[in-house]
Amino acid sequence: MGLLSLRGKSQHLSKQVKQYLVITGNYWAFTLTDGALRMLVVLYFHQLGYSPLNIAMLFLFYEIFGVVTNLVGGWLGARLGLNKTMNIGLALQIVALSMLTVSAEMLTVVYVMAAQALSGIAKDLNKMSAKSSIKLLVPEGAEGKLYQWVAILTGSKNTLKGIGFFLGGLLLTLLEFKGAISVMAVMLAVVWIFSLITLKEDLGKSKNKPKFNEIFSKSSSINILSAARMFLFGARDVWFVVALPVFLAVTFDWNHWWVGGFMASWVIGYGLVQTVAPHFTGKKQGKVPSGKAAFQWASYLMFIPAAIALALHFDFYIQTSIIIGLLIFGAVFAINSSLHSYLIVSFAGKDGVSLDVGFYYMANAMGRLIGTVLSGWVYQEYGLAACLWISCLFVATASLLSLLLNNEQQSTQRAVD
Template sequence: MKRLASLSDDIKQYLVVTGNYWAFTLTDGALRMLVVLYFHGLGYSPLEVAMLFIFYEIFGVITNLIGGWLGARLGLNRTMNIGLFMQIVALGMLLVPSALLTVPWVMAAQALSGIAKDLNKMSAKSSIKLLVPSDAQGQLYKWVAILTGSKNALKGAGFFLGGALLTIFGFKGAVLGMAVALLLVWISSLISLKKDLGKAKNKPKFTEIFSKSRAINYLSAARMFLFGSRDVWFVVALPVYLASEFGWDHWTVGGFLAVWIIGYGFVQGLAPKLTGTNRGSTPDGRHALAWASVLGITPVLIALALSYGWHAQEVLLGGLLAFGALFAINSSLHSYLIVSYAGEDGVSLDVGFYYMANAMGRVIGTVLSGWLFQEYGLVICLWVSAGFILLTAVISIGLPKHQSPTVKSTL
């Protein structure tokens, strides 16, 4: 306790922000796995399961645009706490009697959860920019990597938690337990977070939600296709394929995907060392191009192996692990670059715009994951993934080299 009390105010706020983000992410990952497995078990088709998440992703696009503006005007503490509260409400909506748990109702609950998730994420990522000195880019990269990596490790734990809770307590019991736990976190956050964190000195106009920075526009486009490349085969196609083709039960599917996400988060945390920060350098556009190019090889190899029936299960699982590690480095690079490129005043505007593109990629990937898998199978999902990664690499050519922390050039 004495050691905690001796920490600087910035470190304490970083710990509060990170703790909030961790708690939210754990429930978000668990809820996603609960919905996928529960409704697939009820006989929903892959496309129908994908459509349950479509509002979650669409409202994420809208929220990141508007949320960045709200964060700059109201403060990031308020947007983070609003996100926590909305997730509690979304979980409560799923506690209605089973007869009322219709597709439109679940889609509405997922829409609210999507708004909550992106308010929380935008607030957490933007806060770090304000808690690290502008001349400490290496430290900024490390803090972003730690936050992002630990978040994804907990999201993986949430996948496992979702599958386990569904098996032990059933759908309603699992949702109720998560809602109560998140309520306690929300009350603690109301007390602990600074009230002026991230509030812009000059109140931005609503028309400023769209970025005018060339670097941020290019990075946002690359991010959209990067996350589309993951979700086009990961969100619906992969868990359903593992259950239907390999005969895995809820525990096994949830457990494997949990290990994947946890490993993915662990690699994200190591990204600064893997990309050269330990040698006194920070990444730029060339790093983003190089790592995207390497990532694109993995879905191609997996698709070829599945097409020719060459050790399908072993290749898919091994390829998935390789894809996860390489994707983690790409994601961590992007997460650092957006925080580095964003302006000091009203940082949430730039970060919100970037995560809007992230959410758009998830929308595209989620819909295609259900539709392509249902109509053509997992191999086509993998080829589309490879195509999206190629687009990510091409767009990354336009990213700045040795860019300064703030970018104000205009397209």
């Protein structure tokens, strides 16, 4: 009986792992279209003569609905299962892409904002589903293995998003806007049909149906970490979303191919560093990161945008300073992001994990929203250097917040491999 029981558990775990692999594949496919769509929108509407602030406004609903989706999506994931939230996200992204295949005359600011709203909902349903699944597959206490899995998933996703940036610039050059969007919609429709057929398990479905008022975290550690995450991602997007691609196109006269290629290279490198982040944060010594590690790495990051801003101010090899400086920023930021992604999955409760993860990524989306709006407005009014100084201030705030985390358990825990 014992052997039969063990065999049954093994088979059940195997099914969960297969389901998780399908979810991860869906997440990767979605990420390609999400990265490509962002680059297509920035470059195409800049080409049409939109101001940096107007381009930023195109992403306003994308980020706002991302905030809402992470709150509500975590609750839905706990009640319905992560397979259903994943499939809903894929379907919404197909609708969003299809909306953008209309003629250029119909692509008004309000219309594109509505399509981006659907895309924002879709993206965060997918992210929440994939990230929440990891908690359910790693044994209790295996914090080192958990950190590795989170780092690999997060890093691979961002690598693919970078490839998506490159793909967006390439497709815009080869097929123009409508053709590029149509190709991506067809590709994602095939993935969605496959997902409907293969995703059967209610992975992540809470045993106790959570009430809607439970979407807000009651954990002080998760609340503090969420606030730090908000400022961390605001620090990235304040220069990355609108200011940098427009600056590269205007100041250096780079075409779509070069802009998309640089942005893609940045995100691909960022993703690759994320996958190996555990090696930089104490894995060789058998340690898993704590809030102290998050504070230290954020402190290192803080000086990089300040150095680039000074190079701009003193006209010191501007092109070289920006390219090299932002590549260094990307590497250090990747380690910060990977640390945060591990900590939230570690802090989250096992039952209804998507509630805690959803709340945390709500803060992540809020940071992106703040960064996106500031990226367009500050760049238009004051230039790229001002965006970088704000980035420095945001990172400093994230660093100080990390000191408040209660990490006694985290700092003493040993990795289990």
